[in-house]
Amino acid sequence: MTPFQGYPQAPGGFGFQAFQQPQSINQVQYVNGMESAKAYSLRPNESAILMDSNNPIFYHVQADASGYRTIKAYQFQEVHEDRPEDIYLTKKEFQEWISSIQNRKQNGGNIDESSKK
Numbered sequence: 001m002t003p004f005q006g007y008p009q010a011p012g013g014f015g016f017q018a019f020q021q022p023q024s025i026n027q028v029q030y031v032n033g034m035e036s037a038k039a040y041s042l043r044p045n046e047s048a049i050l051m052d053s054n055n056p057i058f059y060h061v062q063a064d065a066s067g068y069r070t071i072k073a074y075q076f077q078e079v080h081e082d083r084p085e086d087i088y089l090t091k092k093e094f095q096e097w098i099s100s101i102q103n104r105k106q107n108g109g110n111i112d113e114s115s116k117k
Contacts, residue, residue, distance in 0.1 A: 037061060037071055 030053040031037045037050050037059040047062040060072045089097065 031059065034059070034071070034073065037073075042069060043067075 029040070029048060029050050031040060031050045032053055033055075037052075040048065040050060040061055042048060042061060042063040044063050044065050044067045047060065050059040050061060052058065056077060057073055057075050060074065061069060062071075063069045
């Protein structure tokens with residue numbers, strides 16, 4: 001008798017047997033175009049995402065309970081993060097802004113007009 005994961009079997013040969021679910025391994029699979037994606041084999045009730053090695057496309061392949069497969073192709077592109085506007089003033093710009101406000105105040109102008117742009 002062989003031990004079960006380091007534990008000896010109980011007398012009479014009836015050891016504890018755990019039900020192990022099959023482990024799905026999520027690996028990136030590469031194919032060469034739609035024809036290769038169509039040729040990719042799946043078991044019933046299984047799905048896979050296949051990356052096209054030649055184009056920025058990936059394929060979602062699904063098989064239903066009877067084994068009928070559907071393939072959907074998606075195109076993707078690199079996402080560039082938008083840079084926020086420069087909403088900060090440099091020290092020089094701040095000093096110019098302060099002096100423009102002081103000049104308007106001395107000349108009797110409306111200070112609130114400086115904040116409108």
